[in-house]
Amino acid sequence: MKFKHKIKEKLKGVLNEEKLSLLPRGFQTLGSIIIIKLNPLLLAKKKIIAEGYLDLLPKIRGVYLNSGKIVGPFRKPEAMEFLSGEDDPIVTHKENNVIYRFDINKIMFSKGNLNERRYLPTLVKPGEIIVDMFAGIGYFSLQIAKNSQVEKIYCIEFNPEAYRFLLENIKLNHLEEIILPIHGNCKEEVLQLSTSGIRADRIIMGIFPAPFPYVQVALAVSKIKGSVIHFEGVVEKDAYYSLFEDFKKIAEQEGYKSELKSYRFVKSYGPNLFHTVLDINVEKN
Ligand SMILES: C[S@@+](CC[C@H](N)C(=O)[O-])C[C@H]1O[C@@H](n2cnc3c(N)ncnc32)[C@H](O)[C@@H]1O
Known part of the structure; x- marks a missing residue:
C-alpha cells in the first residue's frame, strides 16, 4: 500500500474525508527525521497528524513542519516547527556516499537539488x-570530493552556522586533504x-x-585557457538564454568571452519559475 493511503487509513476518525484528501503526497526524510508541509486547513490537527506519521515510520524519531520559505x-x-517525537534538529543525512550533518x-537542504548534487561530480575531470x-x-x-578525482576544492561560506557544519562535514567524510574551507x-575571499x-x-x-x-x-580566478562556471538563477523557462546574455555582458566588460555549453532546469520554483543552472565556458580574450 502506498504511504499516502496508509496515513489516510491511520487518520480516519481524526480527519474527515475532505481533510484526509488534503494530506500531503510526500515528505522529506533527512537522517532520522521527516519534514512535512501541510495545507493550512490541516494545521489545527498538525500534532495528531505528526503522531500518525511517527507510528507508521518506526525508524523516524521526529516530525517537523515546514511552513515557510x-x-x-x-x-x-x-x-x-517541531511537531512530534524527539526534538533534536541536528541530523546526520546520507546521500550518494556522503554524510551531511546540519541543523x-x-x-536548508533541498530535496529538489538532489539530481544536481549527483550530477556535478560526473562532470569533474581528474586533477581539477x-x-x-x-x-x-x-x-x-562534499559530493565532488567524494565521487570524483578532483584535486582541490576551495569552499567559501559566510554564514557562521553553515561554516561550522561545513568544517564538521569535511571531517566526517575524511576530506581534509581535498577541501579547503x-x-x-x-x-573578498575569491579575490x-x-x-x-x-x-x-x-x-x-x-x-x-x-x-x-x-x-x-x-572571472578573476578563471584560467587563461578557459574555465567552466556553473551559474544558477531563478527564471521563467524561456528566459534561460537571457540569464546567459546578462552573464555574457558582464564577462565581455571584463575582457572574457563566454559560451553557453548546456543548461538544465533543476526544480520548479513557483508559478512558471525554475531553478536553472547554466554551464558556461569562459576564456580571456
Ligand atoms: C544554501 S546555498 C544555496 C543553495 C541554493 N542554490 C539556493 O540558493 O537555494 C548558498 C550558501 O551561500 C552562502 N552565501 C551567500 N552569499 C554569500 C557570499 N557573498 N559569500 C559567501 N557565502 C555566501 C549562504 O550563506 C548559503 O549557505
Whole structure:
C-alpha cells in the first residue's frame, strides 16, 4: 500500500474525508527525521497528524513542519516547527556516499537539488581545481570530493552556522586533504585566492536569485585557457538564454568571452519559475 493511503487509513476518525484528501503526497526524510508541509486547513490537527506519521515510520524519531520559505542572504529556513517525537534538529543525512550533518532549523537542504548534487561530480575531470563560491555545508563540494578525482576544492561560506557544519562535514567524510574551507564573503575571499595565484578549472556559483554581483570576482580566478562556471538563477523557462546574455555582458566588460555549453532546469520554483543552472565556458580574450 502506498504511504499516502496508509496515513489516510491511520487518520480516519481524526480527519474527515475532505481533510484526509488534503494530506500531503510526500515528505522529506533527512537522517532520522521527516519534514512535512501541510495545507493550512490541516494545521489545527498538525500534532495528531505528526503522531500518525511517527507510528507508521518506526525508524523516524521526529516530525517537523515546514511552513515557510528559504530566506535571506544565508538562505535559511524561515519557519520550521517541531511537531512530534524527539526534538533534536541536528541530523546526520546520507546521500550518494556522503554524510551531511546540519541543523534543520537553521540550514536548508533541498530535496529538489538532489539530481544536481549527483550530477556535478560526473562532470569533474581528474586533477581539477574548483572554487565553490557559495558552499553552504558542502552541498556540492562534499559530493565532488567524494565521487570524483578532483584535486582541490576551495569552499567559501559566510554564514557562521553553515561554516561550522561545513568544517564538521569535511571531517566526517575524511576530506581534509581535498577541501579547503574559507570563512568569509566570496566577494573578498575569491579575490584573495586570485591574488595568491589560485586559478580554477571550475567555479560553482550556486545562489539565488542569480549571482550577477559576483561574476567579476569569479572571472578573476578563471584560467587563461578557459574555465567552466556553473551559474544558477531563478527564471521563467524561456528566459534561460537571457540569464546567459546578462552573464555574457558582464564577462565581455571584463575582457572574457563566454559560451553557453548546456543548461538544465533543476526544480520548479513557483508559478512558471525554475531553478536553472547554466554551464558556461569562459576564456580571456
Ligand atoms: C544554501 S546555498 C544555496 C543553495 C541554493 N542554490 C539556493 O540558493 O537555494 C548558498 C550558501 O551561500 C552562502 N552565501 C551567500 N552569499 C554569500 C557570499 N557573498 N559569500 C559567501 N557565502 C555566501 C549562504 O550563506 C548559503 O549557505
